[in-house]
Amino acid sequence: MLQNKRSFNTHSSSANKKPSGTAGAAGEDEDATFTQPTSSQVERSLKKLLPGQIDQKTADVVEYILVKDQKKIPIRRGDLVKHVIKEYRNVYPEIMKRVAHTFEEVFGLKLVNIDTKNQLYILINKFEAIAGGLSFSSPDPKMGLLFVILSVIFMKRGVAKEGLIWSMLGRLSIDPAKRHEKFGDVKKMVTDEFVRQRYIEYVPIPHTDPPEHNFLWGLRANVEVSKAKLLQFVAEPPDPRLLFSLFFFFSFTQITSLKLGQGHVYHCYITFFFFLF
């Protein structure tokens, strides 16, 4: 968890070139003072640089984004400019064009701006997870739980009171007040981790005491999850393997007591969903 802050400070203002249109603002204000250079400005600056220099900056940015995205925290343009682009901000659009191209062509990932106001970026996968892929990527129970929560919010037309979500979890034997064997602190996972990752929004309802919140889809969920597919998933009996993956977090006894036959499992699942609404 070491952030070697020394390297930021020693390198950041060592450039002789004064970037056009920006002051050396610190911290989160970096993006506020960053103005996108015009295409003619970019052209002029590009001519002054060696081709290798742009390539190396592109590599730096790709690296930075991959590392930051690992934690699923969106990348702020301001941070990117301050810590990586630095004196190359004149050619920022050109660098980002190459970065996006690299992600698509080499990794099959898309760099998406999920918040044009605050300039936040995330990486999403160009490939959808498919049933056959299960054998190579063991279903992540956290994602399964998230998926169920997103489904509930979706079925409530985009806004679900937190009480509904907690009681739904309760029916799945997940008590947010207690430590869960697979998820640990469930409340923290749902209201903090998923929120920071922009999968969910946890919005306080004004004038409520004790304070209540609503759950909404987050910016990441909006771009990553296909609502059409989700609706299909809820309405039609899914592949039983996926069904079991989804309810991975059930205890074994719960699963066996549910499963009296494939048909019965689907029935229970759909019933469960409609029960909520």
Added chain:
Amino acid sequence: MSTSPTWPSGTHVVFPCCYKMNLSSVAGAPEMLLGRTRVGFQRSLDTEPRHQMDDSHRRFLQAMMRRGIVDEPTAKQLHQHCCSIQNTIYASDQFDEYIDTINSNLEPIFMQIRKGMCEDSGLQHYALVNMIETDVTRMTSDYADHELEIFRKIMDLVVDSDTGRAYSTEILNSTVTLPQKTKKTEIEQLLNRFVHDNWLTEKEGVYYLSTRCIIEMEQYIRNMYQDQIKVCRICRNIAFQTQVCENPTCGVKMHKPCMARFFRGTTEPRCPACKDVWTHEIPDDSQG
């Protein structure tokens, strides 16, 4: 039953672990590693054409990123799996070319899929590694400076030892000279973390460098230790856990699995260099 639901993000890619331990941030790292030195490339960017990647290559690369390190059989399975999902042509004997295609595209961003042998089982493994270190990599270490210092001490012990091992008592003793005092329990916890994060393996209180560590850190280790590191006589690769020829004028070293393969079927094993009788116990070569 044909609907395939979308998991929220199919797959959040986990970044190659090579960024999580950054020994260059610790004082004393050779200058060569700072800045952007391209080390160890055989292919020249300008003269060799880059092979076109298709979606099966991209899926493969994503799978590699998620796992960090895979053994050869798994890698080959993955190759087949990715080709079949994308309906691209699959030939089992084209695996090396497949990896090469991906690598030629990873070169411009200074990454590579590299191969290395597990010193215990002899199985080949593949790992995605970063070929250079920059300010960015320095930003992301999972370990504090003093913890990295301890890891470097462990590495010193491993490189020094013929059998590539570091005993927990040795490790504890070696930390005494470090500027930051660490308690015994903290060191034990740190060792557990190193094992858990797959930098070290542990057997009965003895620590070894993991296969992943060797593949990812090979450049660093070669630069750091230079002539001190052992090279296996058989496979010519960097070696830590070795057996050494007893002949004092010979001293040739071999990996255990390499030796097992070399001596397979021989009734009287002899050193490949000096021809003296090989006195060490030869492990079973179960690789067939």
